[in-house]
Amino acid sequence: MTAPLLRVAKLAVRYGDLVGVADVSLTVPQGAVVALLGSNGAGKTTTLNAIAGLVAPAGGTVVWRDRDITGKPAYAIVSTGLALAPEGWRLFVQQTVEQNLRLGATVLPDKKRVPALLERVFTLFPRLAERRRQRAGTLSGGERQMLATGRALMSDPKLLMLDEPSLGLAPAVVESMYDTLGRLRREGLTLLLAEQAVELALEVADYAYVLQTGRTVLEGPGAQLADDKDVQRIYLGLETETR
Known part of the structure; x- marks a missing residue:
């Protein structure tokens, strides 16, 4: 089995007296696509923010x-x-657009790599190349998602986390975004996706974790969860056809 790039164990996050995450554990193997699923308020965003260092964990470990x-x-x-x-x-x-992308590369010790990374992002998202001198505040929602993803890619990550990449976007834009994620995966990038769009995420995920009220309550291969109607109805809130 491929060695995990990321291991999260018993993660807890609190905001004063409020519990953002109570007990989340997950593993992300190298080269895999892992989905973090759950309804709004389940703790997906807090989990990713804690992994990324944007909020301080109250307990647990991130390795x-x-x-x-x-x-x-x-x-x-x-x-x-x-x-x-x-x-x-x-x-x-x-x-x-270009200034936002360049800000994503500020952590790179070798700034000579920036032009090549910019070219990579513009190849993945040609729309950004067309708007490279346009202010980010004038972009559409789909273009902003492309820019946020491109900015993260400018740090040349080994694991890219995306928080709700399909939220509020038109279906055609979502399809294009997921096509791009598939291309990144084929190039060897590991992905961790937090999504409310359960069916979409399970189509691409090798493995998935389901969160409820800040806890990991279910996990399994993406295809297995996609085929289990009881899992979808009870844990994910999806309406399923009755036989």
Whole structure:
């Protein structure tokens, strides 16, 4: 079995008296696509933010490439090869597309690599190349998702985390985005996706974890969960046909 790039065990996050995540464990093997599923408020975003160093865990461990990174700051984590394309994009809206992308490469010790990484992003997302001098605040929702993903790719990560990459986007844009993720996977990039679009995520995921109220309640191969109607109805809230 492929050695895991990322191992999260018994992760807990609190915001004062509020519990964001109570007990989440997951493993991401190298080269795999892993989905983190659950309804709004299940703890998906908090889990990714804790892994990325954007919020401090109250308990548990995050081990990245056999190194304990629990509680490390975000700038230290992204420089090790783990990047997040966040929900809501968090772009610098007054800056241009290219300026936003270049900001994603600030952690690279070798700045000579930036032109090649820019070219890679523009090849993956030709729309961004067309709008490279346009302010990010003028982009459509789909273009902003492309830019957030491209900015994360500018750090040349080994594992890319995406938080709700399909949220609020038109079906054609979602299909294009997932085609791009499939291409990245074929190029060897490991992916961890947090999604409410369960059926879409299970189509591409090798393995999936289901969260409820901040806890890991179910896990299994993506194809197995996609075929289990009881799992979809009870844990994922999907309406299924009755026989």
